[in-house]
Amino acid sequence: xxxxxxxxxVQARGAVSAKELQDSGSTSIPMLRFLxxxxxxxxxxxxxxxxxxxxxxxxxDTLSLIxxxxxxxxxxxEAIDFALLVDGLQAEREQGIxxxxxxxxxSTPARKFIVADTPGHEQYTxxxxxxxxxxxxxxxxxxxxxxxxxxxxxxxxxxQLLGIKHIVLAVNKMDAVGYAEDVFDNIDSEYRAFATxxxxxxxxxxxxxxxxxxxxxxxxxxxxxxxxxxxxxxLETVEILIAAKTNAMxxxxxxxxxxxxxxxxxxxxxxxxxxxxxxxxxxLPSSSRSSIARIFVGDEERQSASAGDAVMVTxxxxxxxxxxxxxxxxxxxxxxxxxxxxNLVWMSSQALLKGRPYLLRCGTQSVIAQISDIKYKLNVNSxxxxxxxxxxxxxxxxxxxTVAKPIAFDSYAESRETGGFILIDRATNETVGxxxxxxxxxxxxxxxxxxxxxxxxxxxxxxxxKACCLWxxxxxxxxxxxxxxxIEKRLHxxxxxxxxxxxxxxxxxxxxxxxxxxxxxVENVRRVAEVARLMVEAGLxxxxxxxxxxxxxxxxxxxxxxxxxxLEIFVDTPIELCEIRDPKGLYKKARAGxxxxxxxxxxxxxxxxxxxxxxxxxxxxxxxxxxxxxAALKVRGVLFTV
Amino acid sequence: xxEKSRHLQELESESIYILRETIAQFEKPVLLYSxxxxxxxxxxxxxxxxxxxxxxxxxxxxxTAWKFRDMILFRDDIVKRYGAQLFVHINEDGRKANVNPNTxxxxxxxxxxKTEGLRQALxxxxxxxxxGGARRDEEKSRAKExxxxxxxxxxxxxxxxxxxxxxxxYNGHLAVSETMRIFxxxxxxxxxxxQYIGAEEIPVVPLYFASERPVVVxxxxxxxxxxxxxxxSSAEVPELRRVRFRSLGCYPLTCAVESNAASISDIIEExxxxxxxxxxxxVIDRDQISSMEKKKEEGYF
Ligand SMILES: Nc1nc2c(ncn2[C@@H]2O[C@H](COP(=O)(O)OP(=O)(O)O)[C@@H](O)[C@H]2O)c(=O)[nH]1
Numbered sequence: 038x039x040x041x042x043x044x045x046x047v048q049a050r051g052a053v054s055a056k057e058l059q060d061s062g063s064t065s066i067p068m069l070r071f072l073x074x075x076x077x078x079x080x081x082x083x084x085x086x087x088x089x090x091x092x093x094x095x096x097x098d099t100l101s102l103i104x105x106x107x108x109x110x111x112x113x114x115e116a117i118d119f120a121l122l123v124d125g126l127q128a129e130r131e132q133g134i135x136x137x138x139x140x141x142x143x144s145t146p147a148r149k150f151i152v153a154d155t156p157g158h159e160q161y162t163x164x165x166x167x168x169x170x171x172x173x174x175x176x177x178x179x180x181x182x183x184x185x186x187x188x189x190x191x192x193x194x195x196x197q198l199l200g201i202k203h204i205v206l207a208v209n210k211m212d213a214v215g216y217a218e219d220v221f222d223n224i225d226s227e228y229r230a231f232a233t234x235x236x237x238x239x240x241x242x243x244x245x246x247x248x249x250x251x252x253x254x255x256x257x258x259x260x261x262x263x264x265x266x267x268x269x270x271x272l273e274t275v276e277i278l279i280a281a282k283t284n285a286m287x288x289x290x291x292x293x294x295x296x297x298x299x300x301x302x303x304x305x306x307x308x309x310x311x312x313x314x315x316x317x318x319x320x321l322p323s324s325s326r327s328s329i330a331r332i333f334v335g336d337e338e339r340q341s342a343s344a345g346d347a348v349m350v351t352x353x354x355x356x357x358x359x360x361x362x363x364x365x366x367x368x369x370x371x372x373x374x375x376x377x378x379x380n381l382v383w384m385s386s387q388a389l390l391k392g393r394p395y396l397l398r399c400g401t402q403s404v405i406a407q408i409s410d411i412k413y414k415l416n417v418n419s420x421x422x423x424x425x426x427x428x429x430x431x432x433x434x435x436x437x438x439t440v441a442k443p444i445a446f447d448s449y450a451e452s453r454e455t456g457g458f459i460l461i462d463r464a465t466n467e468t469v470g471x472x473x474x475x476x477x478x479x480x481x482x483x484x485x486x487x488x489x490x491x492x493x494x495x496x497x498x499x500x501x502x503k504a505c506c507l508w509x510x511x512x513x514x515x516x517x518x519x520x521x522x523x524i525e526k527r528l529h530x531x532x533x534x535x536x537x538x539x540x541x542x543x544x545x546x547x548x549x550x551x552x553x554x555x556x557x558x559v560e561n562v563r564r565v566a567e568v569a570r571l572m573v574e575a576g577l578x579x580x581x582x583x584x585x586x587x588x589x590x591x592x593x594x595x596x597x598x599x600x601x602x603x604l605e606i607f608v609d610t611p612i613e614l615c616e617i618r619d620p621k622g623l624y625k626k627a628r629a630g631x632x633x634x635x636x637x638x639x640x641x642x643x644x645x646x647x648x649x650x651x652x653x654x655x656x657x658x659x660x661x662x663x664x665x666x667x668a669a670l671k672v673r674g675v676l677f678t679v
Numbered sequence: 680x681x682e683k684s685r686h687l688q689e690l691e692s693e694s695i696y697i698l699r700e701t702i703a704q705f706e707k708p709v710l711l712y713s714x715x716x717x718x719x720x721x722x723x724x725x726x727x728x729x730x731x732x733x734x735x736x737x738x739x740x741x742x743t744a745w746k747f748r749d750m751i752l753f754r755d756d757i758v759k760r761y762g763a764q765l766f767v768h769i770n771e772d773g774r775k776a777n778v779n780p781n782t783x784x785x786x787x788x789x790x791x792x793k794t795e796g797l798r799q800a801l802x803x804x805x806x807x808x809x810x811g812g813a814r815r816d817e818e819k820s821r822a823k824e825x826x827x828x829x830x831x832x833x834x835x836x837x838x839x840x841x842x843x844x845x846x847x848x849y850n851g852h853l854a855v856s857e858t859m860r861i862f863x864x865x866x867x868x869x870x871x872x873x874q875y876i877g878a879e880e881i882p883v884v885p886l887y888f889a890s891e892r893p894v895v896v897x898x899x900x901x902x903x904x905x906x907x908x909x910x911x912s913s914a915e916v917p918e919l920r921r922v923r924f925r926s927l928g929c930y931p932l933t934c935a936v937e938s939n940a941a942s943i944s945d946i947i948e949e950x951x952x953x954x955x956x957x958x959x960x961x962v963i964d965r966d967q968i969s970s971m972e973k974k975k976e977e978g979y980f
Contacts (some may be wrong), residue, residue, distance in 0.1 A: 067686035137841065139822040140815045142868050149686045151866060167843040291699040295731035304728075306696045335695070335727035345688075347695035349730065360703050384843050396846050401703070459848045466852035470844045 038283065072153040072168045072198070074277045075178030076188040084178065084247035085141055085154055088269065092143040097543050138168040147273035157188060162417065163384040165195055166471055167398040170457070172276045174203040176268070181244070190231060191417045197235045198380060198415075198433065198473070200225065200453060202278045204232060206242040211260065212249050218262045225574040235420070241275070243268050243541045277652045285312030286318070286366040287447070287455050289400035293359060294349060302333070302349040303358055308454035311343035311367060312350070318364045321445035322373040325356035359457040361402040363445040371455055374477035375443045376409070382433050385462065385469035389428040390558045394593040395469065399458035402444050405596065406460065407563075410437040427556055435436050437478060441596075449473035464643070466587045496576030498533045503675045504573045506598055507666070509582045510591060510645060511608030513623055514615035514635050516654040518606060521582040523663050531676070533578055538565055540583040559590055566594035573602060578675065586642045593613060601673060606666065607648035610655045683878040691724065691869060694863040696847065697826055701808055701861050702735060702960035703961075704851035707964075708808035708861075711797075712738040712758075712765070715927045716883050717812030717864055722761060722871055723881045724863065737764040739800055739809070741794040744769060745780055748906050753861045753884045759883075766804065770796035780931045781910050788828070798834050801858060808859045808906050816868045826865050832856040870905040877943040886924045887946065889938040893917035900934035 069208070073081045104433060128166050136614050141152045153168035169175065175196045179189055196204065206228050214220045225242040243252055244263055251257035254269045266274070287309035294302035312318075317328045327502070332339045333349040342348045352358075382390050389408065397406035413422040415433040428434045449456035460470035494565055497504040509517040525535050540561075544551070548564055551557040562585050572579040585591050593604050615637070616624040627635035634640040645651075650669055652662050683691070710725060712718045724784050725734045741752060758765045770778075773791040780788045801809060815822050825841050827849040842850055853857055864872070876883060893904045895915040902909065904917045909931055911917070922935035923946075940949045 067684065068689055137823045137838070140866070141822060142816045142870075144870075149871075155880070163843055167845050170845040171847070291696070294705045294729060294732045300731060302731070304699055306692060333730060335691075345692055346697070347692040347728070396852075398850070453846060456847045457848070459845055459850065461850055461852055465852070466854060468842045468850045469843070471843070541961040 043487045055195065060540050064517060066148070066173075068149045068151065069174060069272060069275075070151045070153070070172045071174040071272065072155050072165075072172045073176045074155050074168075074192040075157055075163055075207075075209075076180070076183075076186050077157045079157070079180045080180050080247040081154060081157070081622050084176075084207065084245070084253070085152055085210065087144050087250055087253055088152075089141055090600065092269070096324065113582065120131075132635040138164050144268070145273055150272065157192075159191065159417075160431055161190070162191070162195060162433075163382060163471075165200060166191065166382045166384075166560060169196060169199040169201060170453075170471070171203060172199075174205065174272070174275065174328065174508060176205045178206055178207045178209050179228070180218055181208050181224065184675040185228050185231070187418050189228070190253045190419070193232055193235060193237075193419050194415075195433075196264075198236065198363045198382075200449060200473075201273060202237075203239045204239060206232075206235055207268060208242065208244045209247050211244045211251060211257075212246040216244075216251075216259045221263070239275075239278075241265065257271075264557070283534060284310050285369040285371075285447075286312055286316075286364070287371065287452065288312065288318075288348070288350070288361045288364040289402075289455070290320075290358060290360055290364065291401050300351070301355070303364070303650070304347070304352055305364075307344050308343055308400075309452055311341055312348075313341035317367050318352075319367040319370055320356060320358050321363045321365055321371055322375075322443045323357065323362065325358070326367065327352040327354050327356050327395075327498065329353070339348070349385075361400075363400060365400070365445070371447050372477045372594045373443045373445045375440050376437065376478040377477060378437050378475045379458070379472040380433060380449070380475065380487050381408075381417075381428065381436050381460075381468065381473075382471045383428045383430055384471065385467060386430050387462070387469070388430075388555070389470065390556050390559045391427075392563045393587075393589055394463065394555070394596075396445075396461040396463055397438070397440060397458050397472075398461065399444055399446055399474075400455055404444055405441040405593075407439050407440045412436060418453075435475075438472070446474050446477075448475055450475075462539045462589070463592060479626060493576060496574075498576075500576050502533050502578060504544070504576045504578060505602045505604065505670075505673070505675050506569050506573050506594075507604050507606055508569075508585070508591065508594060509580070509606045509608055510585045510648075511610060511643055511654075512612055512615045513584055513635075514618045514620055515610035516609040516659070517582045517584075517608045520652070520654070520659060520662055520666075521580045523659060524666055525580055526666065527663060528578060533676075534576065535578045535580060536572055536581045538569060538572075540565075543568075546584070552639070555587075555634075555640070558586065558634075558640075559582045562587070562590035562594065566597050569594070570597040573598065584636050584642070586636045586640065588643045588645070593644065594653050601634060604650060604669065604673075605645055606652060607645045607650040608651040608652050608654050609644070614655050684874070687871065687875050688877060690867055691727075691875070693866065694721075694724045695728040697849070697863040698725055698810070700827075700849050701730070701810060701826065703862075704849070705808040705859070707804070707806050708736050708810060709739045709766075709801075709804065709806040709814070710734075710736055710810045711799070712740050712754070713812065713927075714746065714754050714884060715812070716872055716876060717814065717867075718888060719757075719811065719881050720779050720867075720875060721812045721863065722757070722763070723879060728762060734763050735737065735759060736765055736810075736898045739768065739804075740801060741793055741796045743796070743929050744767045744768050744774060744793070745908065745931070747884075747903070747927065747930050749888060750884055750927060753882075765774070767801065768803070770799060780929055781908075785932055788932075789927075801834070807853060809859055810863060812859045813862050813863050814867050814869070815865050816860075817912060824865065825863060826862055827851055828860045828862065830855075830858045830860060834858065836860075848948050860946075870947065873943060873947050873950060877947065884927060888946075889921050889923040889941045890941055891919045892922050894920050894922060894935055894953065898975060901936070901949050902931055903935050909928065957965035 064433045075081050107113045139154045143150050147228055154166035155165040177192055179185055188642055208221050208224050221244040245252045246261055254265050288305050288307050290303045291305045294304055312329050314329055319326050329350050330353045332342050332344055332345050363371055391408050391411055394405050394407050397404050411425050412427040412435045417433055447455040456474045459468050464470045509521055511517050521537055525537050528535050548561050551561050565583055569579045569581050626632045627638045636642050695698045729735055772793050778788055825844045894901045895917050923938040924935055940946045
């Protein structure tokens, strides 16, 4: 490969203006993002390293460091181990595998390339998904000596799931099979048979040797029988089908700009279609309408802007818009719904729990979401459906989701930008899942809230009280039920209307179908939170006495109520004391291994950090504790006539 | 202003998107301004991202008292030009203890004056997000850095436990006293940066352009004699050579390279032909294998 070819040539690119390209309807893109995947040792890192080297993206000083490292880590026994160029992290080099996604950059006069190198093991499916999420093409490597493996099929399935339309099958290590044509042909036809079933149209197979450089950047003299392009040549020229419904205008609002009272700009990046001054828009999910008054791209005012542009727009009339709203063309608008079905890739070592509230981010929208149903898991090696109750790390499932308020979206097949979402664990802030929306669920269109004319406050007023929920949490034997009982008695004697929801009692009826696994505990608390809310709506002072061991569910319960209506009361008794008290003999059984998932022993208790009341039932007497609670109720105006 | 190539437009939009996510997701973000070319690009992008509003976040410069004089002059002028608010922080403990690059080990000097200096400033101002100009192509361990890169409450980076970053959905959620480092230029290369500076006519420190400058040769590298902060041995006599800098850090640690590139287009031509990496002029990287990864785990930017 010649020297001029290896670097960006400004003139060459400048010669074709963006406008000309658009007018010609060409899908030639200036920057190609692709990923490489393959089984461990198929030679991915060597291939990328070689590509970078041949395109002169590797400097001499880096190369000499690599030469030195090649000796330190003793990997190839060859002079230079190109894999060391991309296997950047020390832990990876020691173990000789790629764990994370590593990005590399190189360019030729035709294109700039961003390569995501992703790991091959099944336990790193999440990293592969991460790498694939921004790519338009996948290079799938197979070792010519081994042919397509289970892993090859898995990688193809993941690539398909992420909506990538272009595949290059690189049959590597051709040097090790004597550059034999029939070896290549067999692998090619076997792979094609599989990939076509998944619906891939665009497959380019290329026989290569990453180690020796055959058919990477220069045509191999050792494989004259191969008439197709070299890998680089294909990457430079392939026309990319963008995975998006390109003509429908979509502008997710990121940030509202108000430098002074005269200017109200809405900023965001257009992810589909285009806008011009005067165009009508609808803002979702509110469905307010307006039209575009002014368009800025950076510090320039423009007549129009299109997909990919980071814009700031103003509207002709004032409507209520904030971060998270989605501007659409009124004639081709996105869906809005609060229930939908989606593919979900789970990325956390803590299993996904049905019913647990997670934070969902779709575009710039954030909303609380729950999985209402796990329909099935996908076998990533075959795409077969498998029944499931939980989803663990690196697994892919099809689930139904319910969100706390309607969001605006397109299906992922129509747009990555408005159809892809992540789930965030609210306790750890980790990104725990990646979702791809399939379709809105009909139900969400058909269930409406029945408006009721008598309000909660009116019901409570009639009882001469303010309704609220007292939520007791703590270990088994901490004294929750005792204290809850004393409080109810006290309130009752003062003429208040109350009710106790006790963990044990509810499990005899409403929740009799639930056990003690994490998933069932989540559902247990969810149901009680909903019942408690109905009771507060009915005007009652509702006392809940539940172990409720997980922060996420207590927070979910809290969010069912207004901020003044919910008191989290932590009955903090050391476990040693609970175990001595052991009123129901449960600790003894748990210690003897007769009860599985026992909170404090074989299942965790996550203590509250911001409870309204923190009671020390180990040190304070119950009288003192009851007075503490009564005082708190007075301060909050719950006992307003006392 | 010259017409930008399409890939530069795409990089520009991506960076603006990231800057806006930062403003939208954090309470008190800051832009780390190191005076170099990448910072110049960042500042220019920040102006575009929030236009017509003024840049809605302050700049922070971690000074070490060992920056080139031209850098400080340039900094003060540029900040005025952009109408931005600038905080300058020096690790005073380090300065009192006379931690300097002449007599101290370079790794120790960097740790005290840069890494600790940055921690102090972030904690003092209670910034929850710090935007930096690092690029993934600079160095191998950076290649795996996230755009939103999480730091624990003690400012360390755990490369094996990074949040997956899917599509463009950056997760900025933090627990108390954790912080985020944000890298809007992740996907830019050194060549992209210069082409963009050329297309947008962005001002940069004159030290990037070749000129006759007094240098001494030490351990095979050229060190510019900026003023009497550099202690010369009796054998070292400064001589005038035509040099420039590819990367600007603290001056005895940043080496000059011989060059005739006196304009941006010269620099772009030179980059296309060079066989040496940008960081070859930095002493700190070469201390040991994976040195950058180690520094980052400790909280170096
Ligand atoms: N014979 C031969 N060996 C190769 C070729 N490409 C890679 N290898 C070797 O296969 C092994 C694994 O390569 P590596 O790039 O680390 O694989 P990765 O796990 O897919 O990144 C190394 O020992 C390489 O030297 C090739 O084209 N031919």
